[in-house]
Structures are given as C-alpha cells and as structure tokens.
Amino acid sequence: MQSAQNAGVPAGQWSSRFAFLMAAIGSSVGLGNIWKFPYMIGTSGGSAFMLVYLTCVMAVGLPILMAELALGRMGRQGPIDTLVSLGRRYTGKAGWGAIACLGVLAAVLILSFYSVVAGWSLAYIPKLLTGQMSGLSGEQTAATFGALLADPWALAFWHALFMLLTIIPVARGIQAGIEKAVVWMMPLLFALLVFLVLYAAVEGDFAAGMVYLFKPDFEAITMDVVLAATGQAFFSLSVGLGTMLAYGAYLPGHVSIPRTSVVIVFAAILTAVLAGGAIFPIVFANGLNPSEGPGLVFVTLPVAFGAMPGGALVGTVFFMLLAIAALTSSVSLLEPIVAAFASRTRLSRTALAWTGGLVTWALGFLTLFSFNIWSDVHPLGGTRTWFDWIDYLTSNILLPVGGVLLALFAGWIVTRADSVQALGFRNPLLYRLWHLLVRVVAPIGVVVTVISNIA
Numbered sequence: 001m002q003s004a005q006n007a008g009v010p011a012g013q014w015s016s017r018f019a020f021l022m023a024a025i026g027s028s029v030g031l032g033n034i035w036k037f038p039y040m041i042g043t044s045g046g047s048a049f050m051l052v053y054l055t056c057v058m059a060v061g062l063p064i065l066m067a068e069l070a071l072g073r074m075g076r077q078g079p080i081d082t083l084v085s086l087g088r089r090y091t092g093k094a095g096w097g098a099i100a101c102l103g104v105l106a107a108v109l110i111l112s113f114y115s116v117v118a119g120w121s122l123a124y125i126p127k128l129l130t131g132q133m134s135g136l137s138g139e140q141t142a143a144t145f146g147a148l149l150a151d152p153w154a155l156a157f158w159h160a161l162f163m164l165l166t167i168i169p170v171a172r173g174i175q176a177g178i179e180k181a182v183v184w185m186m187p188l189l190f191a192l193l194v195f196l197v198l199y200a201a202v203e204g205d206f207a208a209g210m211v212y213l214f215k216p217d218f219e220a221i222t223m224d225v226v227l228a229a230t231g232q233a234f235f236s237l238s239v240g241l242g243t244m245l246a247y248g249a250y251l252p253g254h255v256s257i258p259r260t261s262v263v264i265v266f267a268a269i270l271t272a273v274l275a276g277g278a279i280f281p282i283v284f285a286n287g288l289n290p291s292e293g294p295g296l297v298f299v300t301l302p303v304a305f306g307a308m309p310g311g312a313l314v315g316t317v318f319f320m321l322l323a324i325a326a327l328t329s330s331v332s333l334l335e336p337i338v339a340a341f342a343s344r345t346r347l348s349r350t351a352l353a354w355t356g357g358l359v360t361w362a363l364g365f366l367t368l369f370s371f372n373i374w375s376d377v378h379p380l381g382g383t384r385t386w387f388d389w390i391d392y393l394t395s396n397i398l399l400p401v402g403g404v405l406l407a408l409f410a411g412w413i414v415t416r417a418d419s420v421q422a423l424g425f426r427n428p429l430l431y432r433l434w435h436l437l438v439r440v441v442a443p444i445g446v447v448v449t450v451i452s453n454i455a
C-alpha cells in the first residue's frame, strides 16, 4: 500500500487490482458463506432457500455492490463523509450521511456476534490438533460442541482473542495486513473446500445432499424464506452497511467496477455452495439433523475429520482457515466504525480501533450468553434469544434497508452522467439494466419483502 501525501485523501490505495479483489473477497467470504449459509439452508427450506438466495444475489446484491463501490470511489472518504459530500454536491443537503450512520450501527451489532462465532472456530483449532475429536460419532461431536457453548468463560476467552486479532490490523491501517493475509489464504481455503466436497462425495450420502441443495422445490418458497434469503444475500456479500463503500474509497481509478463485482459475487456463491456440498452429504450419511442451526458446521465436519486418515491435521487447517476467513471479514466491519469517527474526533486511529473493538466485545456478551445462561431469556417475548434478535435485526432489516437507501442514492440522486462514468460499463445495455435494478427493482423487491414480514 502506498501512503497518501495529501490530507483528505484516504490513507493510500490498494497496491493493485488484485490486492483490492483479494481484500473485497476477504470481506465477503467469511462465516456468512461457510457457517451461516449451510445452516440457513437447513432451517429455511433447503433448495427453496438456495434458489431464492441466488436470485437475490444476482438481482439485488450484485447491483448494490456495484453502487457501493462506485459511490466509495467517487467520494474517496469514509462512508459517512462520502455520503455527506456527495449529498451536498447533488442536493445541497448533508443529511444523506445518516444512511452511513445506520450502517455503523449495523456493523457494531454484526461484529458483536461475529466475533463470538469466530471464537468457536478458534476454540476448535486445539480440539482438532490434539486429536480430541478423532473417531467421534455425530452424537459425540454434538456433545463436544454443546459443552463448549455451555462454558461462558471459554467462550469469552476465544471471543476476546478474536476481537484482539481484529483490532490490531485495523489499528495499524488495514490494507497492508489484509493484502498479505488474503493472497495466500483464499486459494488455500477454496482448495480445502473442494477437497472436502470430494471427500463428502466418496464417503457421504452425496446424492441425498445434492437433492437437498439443488432439487427445485417451488412450493417451499414462503415469505419467510424470501426474507431470510434476501438478508443472507446482503450479509454474505458484505453489502448494505458501507463496508464496500469504505473499500471502494481506496480503489484505483482504472479498475472496472462491474467486472470486479462479478468476481466478488462469484467467489461468495462458490464458497457457500462448496460449504453446502461438503456438509450435507455428511449430515445425511450420519443421520444428523440438517436443521441443527448455528452449530451445523461445528457438529458435522468434525465427524468427517475424525474418520479420515490425517483428519486431525486437515481439521486443524480447516478451522484455522475459517478463523482467518472470518478475520478478513471482521476487519472490514471494524474499519467503517473507525472511519466514521476518525474525522469527527481527535482520537488516533489506534485509540478508535481499541475503543470500537472493546465496546463491541462487551456487546458480544448478549450473544455469548444466549447460548448458555440466557438461553431461556427471550427479550420481547416469542422464542428469539438476544443472538436471534441481533441476527434478525441486522441481516433482515438493517442491511436490506441500508442497501436500498444506497441503491436509491446511486440511482436517483447521482446524475446519470456521473454514474455512467463512475461505473464504466462497456455495454450501454448493461448500464441500463443496472440502473433499472437499483432504481426500481431492488428497492421495491426488498421493501415489499421486509414490510410483509414485519406485518
């Protein structure tokens, strides 16, 4: 990364298009694709969820991702400042910054539970490395996972360790650290996932897994499924809260936003599908429950690792990679929080990263206790725990609403001439399609989904 000389310009640019791609993929590919996607499939209608998810990613997620990157590059500041200055330029009003404030709130809430779950992954590294999980049945891995969840002290330790790992690179300025980590980690993660799918194909019930994932089941598509899939589309692409806006600010001028976005989306989908392809054949071969919920990855894959030769090592590497994939996402959650305050306070970047990280860590205890001492606490009645509420509020409401507001801003407030230039589509028809999607299709689709669900 080169450091910027003049004030007002964010600290440097990605050193190359490749480095940017890796960082953006690092942000989008994370727990959302490997941990959350499979269990959402399991709890929300199997292949029906898959179908709606893919549709939402293409029709809503992709165009909004392009909008965020374009806005970020046009503004070249942190998300709030970018929206304030672009808003002033086009409408004379500064209130547009509020959209990014909503994003900061979403980032804090997401990071609070993200760090807890990434902590589970850290906790699994020594468990696999020492062979404790070798040769276990599905029931036994479920018991091991249950014992981890039941121990708030252990969870708090791993949650703290993960938050520390997130704070340090953000305090230093993220690009340098992220660039180095993701360049070797992403290819390795893909390779390992492909290996696991092959293993599942040989040793698991591959046919049942594939039917579950891909056999279209239109009748299972309900409004709940549509909302869950919409939320997951935003979450898995890191879209809707300003992360990509923040990253776009460092994007060199010559890089093609449409092409880059397609690559990011492809990587996110591929990871999710591979994770599903590795997990469900093992679920069905071992009589495990596909709607196990948030523990799915942690219960199923160790059964496979425990049974394969060299599995302790493969499993150790897998959970390390999962933790690193989570880390390249968590820094992209802390970054916009720091950026939001950087130009508004006199605090240093280091102080902001620590303050933001510690406050978020403390908030994480709402999630952490949801899996043990507060598992019976249902704020607002119903069946949702604190974790369920934070997850629901962020994925199903804050991200979609934030994403739609950004889409409307890019589609209606930014002038046509400017957005044509910012996006740089070679084909005018594709530009028109994008414009239609961000102005009309995505906003209407998302608003109808969210409102019908709340009502």
Ligand code: PHE
Pocket: 027, 028, 029, 030, 031, 032, 033, 110, 234, 235, 236, 237, 238, 239, 241, 243, 329, 330, 332, 333
């Ligand atoms: N996309 C990340 C994941 O799938 C989570 C994330 C959401 C990161 C929003 C940044 C912003 O794990």
